[in-house]
Amino acid sequence: MKKLIQWGFGLMTVALVTAFVPAAPFPSMADETASGQEASEVRNDWIDENLGPGVARWVDGNGNISEQPGKQTEDGAGDESQSSTEGQDLNAGTAAEGQQETASQESQEQAPAGRYVDPSRPMVALTFDDGPFAPVGNQIMDCLAQYGGKATFFVVGSRVSAYGAEMQRMVAEGHEIGNHTYEHKNLTKLSGAQIQSQINLCNDAVQAACGVRPALVRPPGGAKNGTVLANVQAPVIMWSIDTRDWKTRNASKTVNSVMSQVRDGDIVLMHELYSQSGAAALEIIPRLTEAGYQLVTVSEMAALRGGVAPGGVYFHFYP
Numbered sequence: 001m002k003k004l005i006q007w008g009f010g011l012m013t014v015a016l017v018t019a020f021v022p023a024a025p026f027p028s029m030a031d032e033t034a035s036g037q038e039a040s041e042v043r044n045d046w047i048d049e050n051l052g053p054g055v056a057r058w059v060d061g062n063g064n065i066s067e068q069p070g071k072q073t074e075d076g077a078g079d080e081s082q083s084s085t086e087g088q089d090l091n092a093g094t095a096a097e098g099q100q101e102t103a104s105q106e107s108q109e110q111a112p113a114g115r116y117v118d119p120s121r122p123m124v125a126l127t128f129d130d131g132p133f134a135p136v137g138n139q140i141m142d143c144l145a146q147y148g149g150k151a152t153f154f155v156v157g158s159r160v161s162a163y164g165a166e167m168q169r170m171v172a173e174g175h176e177i178g179n180h181t182y183e184h185k186n187l188t189k190l191s192g193a194q195i196q197s198q199i200n201l202c203n204d205a206v207q208a209a210c211g212v213r214p215a216l217v218r219p220p221g222g223a224k225n226g227t228v229l230a231n232v233q234a235p236v237i238m239w240s241i242d243t244r245d246w247k248t249r250n251a252s253k254t255v256n257s258v259m260s261q262v263r264d265g266d267i268v269l270m271h272e273l274y275s276q277s278g279a280a281a282l283e284i285i286p287r288l289t290e291a292g293y294q295l296v297t298v299s300e301m302a303a304l305r306g307g308v309a310p311g312g313v314y315f316h317f318y319p
Contacts, residue, residue: 115150115174119304122264123294125317126151126281127239129180129218131272132163132170139278141173143285149295150174153272154218154237157182157202160209167210176297177206178237179214187219187228195231216298216308224313235308237298239269240316245277254280259287265305265318267298 117123131137132155144151153170155177160167170177181187182201190198199217207213217234224236243257254277258268268284270277288295302308305317 117300123296125267125298125301128270128272129154132166133272134163134166136272136278137166140281143282147289150297152176152298154178154180156180156184157205160205164209171210178216184220186223188223188225192231229311236313238315239267241268243270246271249276251276251279255283265316
């Protein structure tokens, strides 16, 4: 009887502890499985992008996920706003005039025959990073065609083969294709050989898709140092207006960021991946045109404003 009472008392103790002491948290297997399934369905695109730069990761055509986030953190060395502010009033270029002329001629290979840009009129270069992405890119090109404008698309090489038709349209309609590396890696974290590989692989992918070879480079996040500049072996194009469209995902804020500060010679940074950026472009393009700006490629503007040289860094082409 005594043992029976002790046994009953023990059961009551366990029941009380279970009722009043919270269980220790543990990861949800269902969540992990769902996340894994989501990643496995993605090809040639970003995942976790809704969590912002520094978290988004690239998934290649075979479903392999990059070890490091492809986009830089807002506070990191590759922050786009910070890089823009650092050299906003500088157009750095130390190569000789002969190199500038050669680079300008190479970059003009993508310009459409018969197109004329009036050097006496104001001009702006709209640039779109991280593509190609046809749902947004085609929307932007439709609007540019309507208003006679051209843009520069800095593409990620590993995405190119999935959007061959869009790449061919860019070339056919006179837009410029720039190099945004092959895997959108922070170039300041790579060796010289790795930097050259990222640039060359992207150039090869673009040439295979649409027959042109990019003449200009934009480092992911704007991250650059001496090693990067020595190894990209091309003009490095930054920006003078950072719309921060990747962060706000708000079309009206993107429009306002451009129209509130635009001036002749600006290079505007936007991204091709977001529907909100496409919607913003549909408003920015006609408004700039109506304000008297010519919408030109970076190379078109550079050719009329002093040219570019390999290893030079360019934030704008002010008159």
